[in-house]
Amino acid sequence: MDFNNQTSCKNCDEPLTTPFCGHCGQPKAVRITFKELMRTIQMGLLEFRSPFLHTFKMLTIAPGKVCRDYVEGKRERYFNPIKYALWVVTVTVFISAFTNNSLSDFQAFGEISSTKSEDDKQFSATLRNLIDSSQFFIVFFYAAVFALVLRIFFRKQDFNIFELYILAILPSAHITWVTAILVGLGWYNTPSGIAVTTLIGFVFCIYAYTTFFDGKWLPNLVRSLVSYILAMLLFVFSFGLSIGIAAGVKHAQDQEVSIEQQEVVDAFEETKAN
Numbered sequence: 001m002d003f004n005n006q007t008s009c010k011n012c013d014e015p016l017t018t019p020f021c022g023h024c025g026q027p028k029a030v031r032i033t034f035k036e037l038m039r040t041i042q043m044g045l046l047e048f049r050s051p052f053l054h055t056f057k058m059l060t061i062a063p064g065k066v067c068r069d070y071v072e073g074k075r076e077r078y079f080n081p082i083k084y085a086l087w088v089v090t091v092t093v094f095i096s097a098f099t100n101n102s103l104s105d106f107q108a109f110g111e112i113s114s115t116k117s118e119d120d121k122q123f124s125a126t127l128r129n130l131i132d133s134s135q136f137f138i139v140f141f142y143a144a145v146f147a148l149v150l151r152i153f154f155r156k157q158d159f160n161i162f163e164l165y166i167l168a169i170l171p172s173a174h175i176t177w178v179t180a181i182l183v184g185l186g187w188y189n190t191p192s193g194i195a196v197t198t199l200i201g202f203v204f205c206i207y208a209y210t211t212f213f214d215g216k217w218l219p220n221l222v223r224s225l226v227s228y229i230l231a232m233l234l235f236v237f238s239f240g241l242s243i244g245i246a247a248g249v250k251h252a253q254d255q256e257v258s259i260e261q262q263e264v265v266d267a268f269e270e271t272k273a274n
């Protein structure tokens with residue numbers, strides 16, 4: 001490894017004449033020493049913490065403004081919205097796994113009563129595992145549904161569906177911190193936990209939408225309310241349908257496997273008996 005005579009960029013191989021590469025922007029690379037490692041750690045913490053904490057703080061106070069800033073090109077000061085959503089979900093899934101509290105334990109709703117058959121219980125377990133393992137997909141799918149509905153209700157404003165995707169994903173991602181805490185406390189899947197997250201999510205997202213758009217606040221509020229409710233219904237319906245079908249297929253496959261296994265066992269027992 002030669003770091004002394006650098007005539008080309010170590011990162012992209014373009015000719016290097018200045019301390020920074022004109023092609024990819026990487027500074028002239030130095031060998032990783034103790035000092036360089038300490039600097040990397042310091043920079044890593046700073047580069048992560050500073051935009052992250054700023055985004056966290058600003059999202060809490062003015063979610064509509066953060067989304068608007070981002071869409072309008074004021075991006076460097078904020079954490080990447082998709083990265084932000086991924087971080088929240090990762091933390092939530094981690095807390096869920098660590099505390100062994102499911103993100104979709106329907107027992108809390110009393111859906112699995114003792115009178116239900118073994119088959120129903122198995123189906124519920126399949127459904128729960130499927131929902132728990134598709135949290136990342138859920139976030140992006142959810143935002144897509146909300147972006148679509150917002151585009152329809154605010155079609156007169158100059159935002160395309162992809163810009164509205166930022167508005168659809170950031171406030172709902174931010175609210176997931178509440179979910180993460182409730183999951184950690186084992187309170188998420190109780191009726192009161194559900195009520196709290198639903199209510200906070202509702203109020204916070206309406207606040208974000210209303211302050212994001214131009215024009216009079218009252219018509220914006222009404223449009224935001226209608227969009228939120230419709231998008232939520234559309235999401236619950238389409239997600240419920242797809243996850244229900246997926247769980248049904250998986251359940252049927254599992255059943256088939258267990259029947260096949262039973263047949264093999266039966267055949268074995270039969271040959272043994274003969």
Ligand SMILES: [Zn+2]
Binds near residue numbers: 011022025026
């Ligand atoms: Zn370069």
